[in-house]
Amino acid sequence: MTDIIPIILAVSLSILTIVLVAVGVQLFLALKAFRHSLDKVNAVFDETEEKIKAITQPLQNLAGIVSGVKTGAKVFEGFVQFLNNRKSEDSTKDSRK
Secondary structure, eight states: OTTHHHHHHHHHHHHHHHHHHHHHHHHHHHHHHHHHHHHHHHHHHHHHHHHHHHHHHHHHHHHHHHHHHHHHHHHHHHHHHHHHHHHHHHHHHHHHO
């Protein structure tokens, strides 16, 4: 009876070692597949970011153009107001004479 216990322990330990090695290998493969999936997701996000930038860049340029037109309109408005003020000053000078 005492001769069987060491044999059973050795066999059990060997089987347990083999099972744990198999689990470790499967875990490594699963983590490798997970990393590969994350790389694909990251590539999709990068491509999406590039597409969004390509779409928003013209809109930002358009906003800049609109801002420039507004500024130009204000300058023109100020110039017209200046001319009107000058014209009214000239007309008041002529009426005083």
